[in-house]
């Protein structure tokens with residue numbers, strides 16, 4: 001009986017020396033976690049124009065599915081989200097008459113998440129975008 005008490009008190013002692021848990025607020029930087037957060041940003045900020053399936057609206061808002069720019073250079077699409085777009089140049093051979101406003105109010109993390117999401121959704125398969133890459137395009141400014 002005595003030995004059980006000793007063993008259990010040693011166990012309790014050892015457990016109390018365990019490393020403290022990492023703070024819960026640490027952001028999960030895995031692509032899957034980014035995609036999961038990006039869905040919410042997309043629904044709130046982008047879906048009204050680019051639609052739930054990323055198909056856009058003919059002649060009004062471009063589709064994000066099967067889109068050369070979405071799958072291409074990350075800097076270009078980061079810049080479009082930060083600055084908006086009303087170039088009215090042909091995108092994959094089609095013109096769109098609506099204008100996209102700047103979304104610079106979003107944080108670097110939110111922009112990275114939403115772009116990671118669209119590059120991995122609607123049939124797209126491209127690499128993740130990181131907050132550091134967004135920060136570079138924003139001009140080093142933290143947000």
Ligand code: HEC
Nearest residue numbers: 045046049060061069077085086087088091096098099100
């Ligand atoms: C008010 C409608 C609207 C909203 C909201 C909007 N967009 Fe757009 N987006 C457009 C339009 C219109 C264009 C094309 C403008 C042009 O042709 O000049 C565009 C262009 C783009 C492009 C470039 C497409 C290409 O082929 O080069 C990307 C990428 C994009 N939007 C992503 C997003 C993301 C991500 C969000 C949310 C953070 C968003 N958009 C919110 C209307 C919108």
